[in-house]
Amino acid sequence: MDWDIVIGIETHVQLKTQSKQFSAASIAYGAEPNSQACLVSLAYPGVLPVLNKEAVKCAIRFGLATDAAIAIRSVFARKNYFYPDLPKGYQISQYELPIVNHGKLTIKVGDEDKVVRILRAHLEEDAGKSVHGVSQGKSGIDLNRAGTPLLEIVTEPDMSSADEAVAYAKKLHELVQWIGICDGNMQEGSFRCDVNVSVKKKGTDKLGTRREIKNLNSFKFIKQAIDYEVNWQIETLEDGGTIEQSTILFNPDTGETRAMRTKEEANDYRYFPDPDLLPLDVNDDMINEIKSTMTELPAEVSQNLQKNLGLSEYDANEITADRAVTDFFMQVVEKGASAKITANWILGNLYSRLNESNVEIQNCPISIDALANLIKRIDDSTISNNAAKKVFDRMWQDNQLTVDAIIDDLGLKQISDSGEIESLVQQVVDSNASMVEEFKSGKDKAFNALVGQVMKLSKGKANPSQVSDILRKKIS
Amino acid sequence: MSLNQADLKKIAHLARINVSEEETKVLEEKLQGIMSLIDQMQNVDTDNVEPMSHAIEVSQPLREDIIKETDIRKDSLPLASEVQDSLFVVPQVIE
Numbered sequence: 282m283d284w285d286i287v288i289g290i291e292t293h294v295q296l297k298t299q300s301k302q303f304s305a306a307s308i309a310y311g312a313e314p315n316s317q318a319c320l321v322s323l324a325y326p327g328v329l330p331v332l333n334k335e336a337v338k339c340a341i342r343f344g345l346a347t348d349a350a351i352a353i354r355s356v357f358a359r360k361n362y363f364y365p366d367l368p369k370g371y372q373i374s375q376y377e378l379p380i381v382n383h384g385k386l387t388i389k390v391g392d393e394d395k396v397v398r399i400l401r402a403h404l405e406e407d408a409g410k411s412v413h414g415v416s417q418g419k420s421g422i423d424l425n426r427a428g429t430p431l432l433e434i435v436t437e438p439d440m441s442s443a444d445e446a447v448a449y450a451k452k453l454h455e456l457v458q459w460i461g462i463c464d465g466n467m468q469e470g471s472f473r474c475d476v477n478v479s480v481k482k483k484g485t486d487k488l489g490t491r492r493e494i495k496n497l498n499s500f501k502f503i504k505q506a507i508d509y510e511v512n513w514q515i516e517t518l519e520d521g522g523t524i525e526q527s528t529i530l531f532n533p534d535t536g537e538t539r540a541m542r543t544k545e546e547a548n549d550y551r552y553f554p555d556p557d558l559l560p561l562d563v564n565d566d567m568i569n570e571i572k573s574t575m576t577e578l579p580a581e582v583s584q585n586l587q588k589n590l591g592l593s594e595y596d597a598n599e600i601t602a603d604r605a606v607t608d609f610f611m612q613v614v615e616k617g618a619s620a621k622i623t624a625n626w627i628l629g630n631l632y633s634r635l636n637e638s639n640v641e642i643q644n645c646p647i648s649i650d651a652l653a654n655l656i657k658r659i660d661d662s663t664i665s666n667n668a669a670k671k672v673f674d675r676m677w678q679d680n681q682l683t684v685d686a687i688i689d690d691l692g693l694k695q696i697s698d699s700g701e702i703e704s705l706v707q708q709v710v711d712s713n714a715s716m717v718e719e720f721k722s723g724k725d726k727a728f729n730a731l732v733g734q735v736m737k738l739s740k741g742k743a744n745p746s747q748v749s750d751i752l753r754k755k756i757s
Numbered sequence: 758m759s760l761n762q763a764d765l766k767k768i769a770h771l772a773r774i775n776v777s778e779e780e781t782k783v784l785e786e787k788l789q790g791i792m793s794l795i796d797q798m799q800n801v802d803t804d805n806v807e808p809m810s811h812a813i814e815v816s817q818p819l820r821e822d823i824i825k826e827t828d829i830r831k832d833s834l835p836l837a838s839e840v841q842d843s844l845f846v847v848p849q850v851i852e
Contacts, residue, residue, distance in 0.1 A: 298822045305825035314843040315833065319826035323833060335822035356810040357817075363773055365847040378810070411850055421844030549771055554810045562816035 283483035284515050287491070288446045288476060288507065289438035292453060293431050294463045295407070295471040296339045301428035302406040303330030303373065308429045310469050314412075318424035322409075324368035330557055332357075336430040339462035340380045340404050341563065341571050343432060346460050346578055347399055349384025351568055355403075357558040360550045365422050366409035374433075376552040379403035380561065381432075386456065387580065388448040389598070397449050398437040405431050432462070438477065438488070443507035447500050450474055451602075459579050459604045467498045474498075478507055479524070480514045489514070490524040494531050494538055506531035510538050582607060590620035599628050605642050609649070616653030619660045626656060630673055646680050647673070654684040662744055664688055664695050697744045699751065702735075705743060706751050709734045717756050728752070760788050 301308055304321035321328045344351045358376035381402035388395050407429035412421035434453065440446045454472055457463040464471050479491035492514070494506045509531075514524055529538045577585075579601040586597040600610050606627065613623045631652070635642060655676070659669050668688075675687045688694055696702060709731060710717055716734075719727035735748045765785055769776040776784060830843060839846035 300820075300822050300824050300826075305820065305823060307824045307826070315830055315845070316828040316843070317826070318833065319829065331820040332817050333822050334819035337819060354816075361771070365845075365850050412844055413849065415841050415844060415846060418849045419839075419841075419846050420848070420850045421841060421846055423844055549767075551771065556811070559813070559815055559817040560810050 282519065284480045284511075284518075285483050285485075286441050286443075286507075286511050287438045287479045287481060287488060288440040288442075289491075290436050290440070290446060290449060290477070291475040292434045292450070293407075293473045293475075294343075294434060294453075294457050296336050296430040296432055296462055297464055298333055298335045298339070298430050300333060302333050302336055302404065302430035303428055304328075306428065308426075310466075312425055314421070314423040315425060318409075318427065322368075322424045322427040324370075330373060330555075332558065332561065333430055336404060336432075337380070337561065337563070338567075338571055339430075340402060340432050341568060342460050342462055342575060343402055343434070343457065344381035344384060345568070345572055345575060346456060347381075347384030347386055347402075349399060349402070350382045351563060352378060352380050352382060353563055354378065355380040355561045355563075357404075357555045357561070358552045359555045360405075360552055362550060364408070365420065366411050366424070366427065368409075368424065368427070371555075372406060372408065373555055373558070374405035374552075375403035378560075380563070386449065386452055388445065388452045390442075390445050390448050395439075395445065397439045397445075400435045400437050402432050402434045405433055407431050438479075438491075443504045443511070446476060446507055447504050450500055450503055455579060455602050460575065470498060472498070474503060476503060476507060478510045478514070480511060480518065489518075490526050492524065492526065492538075492540075493528050495528055495541065497531060502531055502533055505533075505536050506538055509536055513538065579604075579607075586620070590614065592620060592624050596621075596624040596628060600624060603642075609642050609645070612649045613653045613656065616650060618653040618656035622656045622659055623652075626652070626673075630670060634673075634677060647676050648680060651676055651680065651684060658684055658688065662695055662697055665741070665745065667741065668695065692740075692742075694742065695744050696739055696742045697747060699747065702739075702743055702747050702751055705735050705738050706748065706755055709738060710752075710755060720756060731756075760785065760792055 295308075298308065300306060301319075301322065304319050306319040306322055307317045309317070321330060341351055343349075355375055356378040357373050359371040360374045360376070361371045363370055379401040382400075384399035384402070386397050386399060388397055407426050409422055409424040409427035412423060415421040436449065440449055454465055454467075457472070458465040466472070474497045476494045476497060477491045478494065479489035481487060481489045492510065494510060497503045497506055510529070517524060528541045530541045531538050583594075583597040583601040586592045586600060587594055592600070601607050610623060610627055613627075614620050631642075631645070631647075635645065640646070655669055655672055658664050658672075659666060664672065668691075671691055672684060672687045675691070676682060676684070682690075696705075713731060713734060716727045716731055720731065731752055732745065732748055735752065736743055736745065739748075762781060762785060765781055765788065766776070769781075834840045834843065834845075837845045
C-alpha cells in the first residue's frame with residue numbers, strides 16, 4: 282500500500298535579547314548555575330512579569346519577514362504543568378491570540394519551489410534546565426535559562442517528506458539569523474524543532490493520528506527521526522495496529538524514536554489568560570518603525586545577484602544562505618572583483634578553509650582587499666586558478682603579504698606571451714612526434730597529453746587556453 | 758455542562774491538590790454551582806462584543822532590554838532544602 286506523509290513543525294527560536302522575557306536578568310549562555318536566576322525566574326510570590334520590548338520587536342520582525350499578519354492585540358496565557366524546572370507551575374505563553382498569524386516561507390526541494398504556510402508564531406518563555414544524576418536518585422535544577430525569550434513558530438502540516446522538513450528547517454534557520462532575531466546556535470539550543478508526523482493512505486483526505494518528535498536540534502536528526510518514525514508508523518498500520526497520539530523522543534545514538542509521556546492528562550495544560558499580564562497592543566507606528574530598519578530578505582538578494590551580477594541560481598542561493606557571507610561577498614565584488622569568480626572562490630576554497638580551521642567568515646584572516654586582488658589576478662590571467670590556490674594558502678598563513686608579492690615570490694606569473702608559448706609548444710611537438718601522429722590519426726586523447734607536456738615544460742605557468750589554441754593551430 | 762466525580766479527581770490531580778473522598782462530595786456541589794453559572798453566561802449573546810482578556814482596559818507596558826538583575830545566589834541558594842554545585846537538588850525527574 283502507498284502512503285502519504287504529513288509533517289508540521291513547531292520551532293522554538295531563542296530571541297537575541299540581552300535580558301529575559303519577563304525580567305531584567307541576563308540570558309547569557311554558560312554562566313554558573315543559578316547565577317542568572319532572579320526572583321522572577323525563581324517564581325517568588327508577589328513578583329510580576331514585565332514584558333521585554335526587544336522580544337516583541339523580534340516577533341514583529343519575523344512576522345514582516347514571512348508576510349504574516351501582526352496582531353494589534355495579543356494576549357498572554359498560562360500553560361499549566363508541573364515540572365521542577367518550571368517553578369511557577371506554569372509557562373507564560375500566547376494561546377488564543379498570538380502576535381503573528383498566517384505567514385509563509387518558500388522552500389526549495391529539488392528544482393521545485395514550495396510554500397510552507399506558517400499558522401502562527403507566539404511569544405513565550407523557556408523553562409530551566411534539569412541536570413540528571415547529580416547524585417543517586419537526584420536531579421539538579423539550573424534556572425538560568427528559565428524565562429529566556431522564545432518565539433514558537435508553528436507551520437501548517439504542509440510538508441510531505443523528510444527532505445521538505447529539513448529544507449524548511451534550514452530556510453527558517455537562515456531567515457531568523459538574517460533578520461537578526463536569533464543567533465542560530467543549535468548546540469546551545471537556540472533553535473529547536475518539534476516535528477509532528479503522521480501518515481495517511483495515498484490520495485485520501487483524512488489525516489492520520491500524529492506523533493510529535495520533541496526537541497530536535499540538528500538537521501541530521503530531523504531527517505533521521507522522520508525517516509524512522511514514518512517507517513514505524515507505516516509498519517504499525519500495515520500490521521493492523523493503531524497509532525496513539527503521543528509525544529516521542531529521538532535517540533541519536535540508536536536512530537530510534539520512543540514514546541515519552543504515556544499519561545494522556547500530561548497534555549492537559551488548562552490554558553487561561555495570565556492575569557499578571559495586560560493585553561499586548563502593537564500599533565502601526567511601531568510596525569512601521571521596525572519595517573524601516575529591515576533590509577532585503579535573502580530571497581530578494583538572491584534574485585538580485587542572479588539578475589545584476591549574473592550568478593547562477595545555485596551560487597546566489599548558497600551565498601545568501603548566510604548574511605555574513607553575503608556581506609563579505611558584496612564587499613569583495615565592490616572592490617572590482619568578478620562576481621562569478623568571487624562566488625566560486627568563497628563557496629569553494631574559502632569555505633573549506635574556514636571549515637577546516639573552524640573560523641567564521643567575519644574573522645577570515647584574508648582581508649576583503651586581498652581576496653579581491655587575488656581574484657583580479659585570476660580574472661586578468663596573471664595567474665591560473667591552480668596557481669591562485671597556492672597564493673591563497675600563503676595569504677592564509679601570512680596576511681601581511683600582498684598578492685603580487687606572493688606571485689613574484691613563488692614565480693607563479695602565468696606565461697601569456699604568445700611568442701614564449703609558441704616556442705614551448707614547438708619544443709613539445711618536436712620531441713613527441715608519435716603523439717602528434719596519434720592525434721592526426723584521430724585520437725583526441727593525444728591532444729590533451731600534448732597540452733599536459735607543454736604545461737609541464739612551463740612548470741605550470743603557461744596560460745592553458747592559449748597553449749591549447751596555439752597547439753591546435755600548429756598540428757591540425 | 759456537568760461535572761462528575763472522575764472529572765473532579767482529574768482536576769485535583771492536575772493541580773496537585775490532595776482531595777479526600779468527603780471533600781470531593783462538597784467540592785462537586787460547589788463546582789457544579791459554578792458550572793451552572795457559566796452555563797448561564799454562555800447563553801448571553803456576545804456576537805458583537807469584543808473578547809475581554811483583562812479586567813482593566815490598559816495595555817501591557819514594555820520594558821527596555823537592559824540587564825539590571827544581579828547574582829543573588831548568596832540569598833537564594835541557602836533557602837533550598839538541598840544544593841549541590843550551585844544547583845537546586847530535587848528528586849530525580851527523568852522519565
